[in-house]
Amino acid sequence: MADWFIRPYAGTREDALELLEVEKRSFGECPYSAQELAARLARPEQRVWLAEAAGRVVGFLSGLETLGLGGPRLEADLLGVHPDWRGKGIATALLLALRRQADGRKSVRGVVSVHNPASARAFARAGFAPSEHACDLLLYRIRGRTPRALPAWGGAVRPLAQRIEADQLAAIARGDLLTTDRLLKGSQETGVTVLIAEKEAAIRSGMELLEVHTLLYSGLWIESILPSEAWGPALRAMVAAAIELAKARGLDEVGCLVPQDRWSLRATLLEEGFSPLDRYRMWQAHPLPTERASL
16 A cells, blocks of 8 residues: 555645645745745646645645636646655656546646656656657746837737637638637637737737746746748737737746747747747646546
8 A cells, every 4th residue: 555645735834835845856946935836826727736645745746727729728737756755656646636637628738858758657657648749848038027019010919809800810720620709718718818910901820828827937828829830920920929918917938839840930939039948748638537537
């Protein structure tokens, strides 16, 4: 019988302190105090599981629910196990707990560095499947709040607001299977912004942004670009607009996972000041019905 067990984060000061201690031993990247961390983990989208042994937290999985254009999804964001407790199946059990909590949602997913085989093994054992190809993570870190003018391209960028705009964006999205109703509904979800680039009364492209608040940062993720190969000037204008939106909201960064064959997107991000961080694979799993789950 295992000498540890999995339980939900209870929201207490003690849980926050002990989770922070495991994070320090695992990563040492959390910039928040225990009080600040507890406030972040009290947000309604947060889903946090802990591994406990002998009355102490020895592992954690921080997840969050996102409500983008693809439907509700649970994200496995940060997974940490105390060095003294690794190799016991704790990481796998935490991931299975998150899969159980996702019952009724579209999917569960997480990103894992190609240089982190231990996490990849845990995801695989928990029933996640990796993407065929790796993506490069590019980040823009917000250094100041002074607004910057968007690049001149003869058009305008603004949030999607009207049905006629959604009609046009759905028409040019082509293989992305997005309907007008899905675009309108998704754009109104908490934490979701759909930017549109318009020129000469025609929608040229769109960008889906997700606002996330994690144990390590608050930021915007460029979740999707519509169509996937957007017209260059419009794409650059939307990327610049995403940076300005992050500044205005007081966020820390803007991130994007870029497939290796998306050279135009990569070039645009680099031109706008993004920096490459690491290479990752996306791991996805279906929700695991509670009554059939087993640790």
